[in-house]
Amino acid sequence: MIIGEWKPIEEIVTMLDKHKNVLLVGCATCMAECSAGGEKEVETLAPLLRMAMKVKGRTINIYTKTLERQCEWEFIEELTPIIPKVEAVLSLACGIGVQAIAERFPEVRVYPGVNTTSLAIREEPGLWAVRCEACGDCMLAETFGLCPIARCAKGLLNGPCGGTRNDGKCEVDENVDCVWKLIVERASACGRIEDLMNIRKAKQWSHSSHGGQKRMLREDLRP
Template sequence: MIVGEQKPLDEIRDQISPFKKVLILGCGTCVTVCFAGGEKEVGVMASTLRMAGAVSGQEKEFLEATVKRQCEWEFLDQVAEQIASVDAVLSLGCGIGVQAIAERFPKVRVYPGLNTSFLGMPVEQGVWSARCAACGDCVLGRFAGVCPIVRCSKSLLNGPCGGSHDGVCEISPDIPCGWQLIYDRLEVLGLLDTLEEIVPPKDWSAGMGRGGRSIVREDLKI
């Protein structure tokens, strides 16, 4: 899932300070699951901003809505009337949701309420961890299902480096060494001999290296 976290309240208040009527728009998919921008968080944000406005003597109106997926125009169309009725939209979706609103409603002012952090998963209640860098050239098959791009701090394809100590990375004792994880998995699978192979450089151009990316599927077009 896409994992995000709420921006500091002061930054959010600065962004929407010129506007009288603001729609707080949540998303029912990834950011709901990571407790950053779902229906409940929209309620918390609206309540917080209303009270902050009341305490500071500012008269502001906050509308609340949550769509199933902010990253698809069909779902955004369901709240088109509410969007048209406000001075600005505060999106609690990921960066894709914010941009989908901007593209669908060219004259609408839209602001992010979240920082989109990474692609990851919950590893325990209240803790999320990055698992994918969306590099566009997946190598998980070669590394026993552990991604060296995102789990190794240096994204090494032929690791580990000298900074791996007792299973943790040199940059922080809280970060497991990605290459230790790869080694342990390969050992369990009886595939340690695959580490003898030198992995050639990866096709980094499939990632951010070639600017804005898109996928075209002619078979799905209508």
């Protein structure tokens, strides 16, 4: 799923500075799963913002709504009756949802309430960790199902750097396993360590965002 976390309240308050009527929109898909922008979070942030504004001597009227998915036009339509009542929308969706609303309703200002951080898995309750960078050129076959693009701080393709800590953690974060240590362990367990002898050539980053704006076109699906 896509994960994200609330922006600092102070930043949100500053964004909404000039607005009196705001629509706070949640997204019941990824942002609900990662507890950043589902209905619970919308119903927490709305009263919190009212208080935060009041502390600063201002009042704000906040409408709330949580959509099934903010990245689908059909669901976004549900906002149509509320939009005329507000000057701004604060979206708790990932960056995709924020932009979809901005695109659909150009007459209102749209603000992000969430910093979208990565494509991640919920490893344990309350703990999410990155798994994919959407590089467009998946190499998981070569790395025994563990991604060094997403999970190595240096995105190394040919083995671990010299910075692996003695306990096997990454030099950049003591809480994170060196993914190359995990890859080597997986390869050894499969009896295929020699597969890691091959030199992986420089990656074609043109398949990722570095190659320009990504589009995917499927003529067979088009109307």
